[in-house]
Amino acid sequence: MTLANWMILAAALLPYLAAVVAKAGAAGFDNSAPRAWMEQQGGYRQRADWAQRNHFEAFPPFAAAVILAQMASAPQERIDLLALAFVLLRLAYTGAYLANLATLRSLLFGLGIGCVVWLFLLPL
Template sequence: MSLSTAYWCVLIAALLPYLWLAVAKASAPRYDNRDPRGWVARQEQPRLKRAYNAHLNALEAFAPFAAGVVLAQLAGVPVERIAGLSIAFVVLRVLHGVAYVGDLALLRSLAWFGAFGCVVALLAQAALSVA
């Protein structure tokens, strides 16, 4: 594995929120591009709401992950460790979104905690490497 693997994972993580947004928009008729947030607020379809919430959660998760990758690289954390944690993060975040849309609450929570653990590990490894 190379550092480019982690960078590809950052790109994938940056795009994931838009995947879940596309699922949300496709889950209900007559999407209104003039008032997208109002349109979402007026919808009653549970799948749409879950997909939109997966979108918001993916946006929240992206910044700490990207920061963790960059800081780990700058701190000299071994490339294989950065790449491995990055791949695990992306796999867990995809699983999180699928579980969110599919209304699998326990699996969603487990995937969230696993992905969060990857971010914590990246940041902790960075801190330990410069200590």
């Protein structure tokens, strides 16, 4: 299994990491209605939930880009590097989201999408 394939797994788990941050140790967490409870949260918990949602949105194009680049026999070292960069940028994105650093978060988001686009273009 390549590093890029491991990064697909890591990216698939990122939403759940954000969910743990949003819910862990929270007073009054209601597991019978977690979405309704989450909508009442503010601060870093709310931002962690928003990051979770964004991770779910960013994952499909990333996974598709890695798989297609590998199927097209693009250089594996470059695929691995871009996949690793994407996951590291998404971790930093989560940190910026939690810290309420909107401009940095947007920059990190853009760089991550740049990795995805590059992966799609790599076989050319």
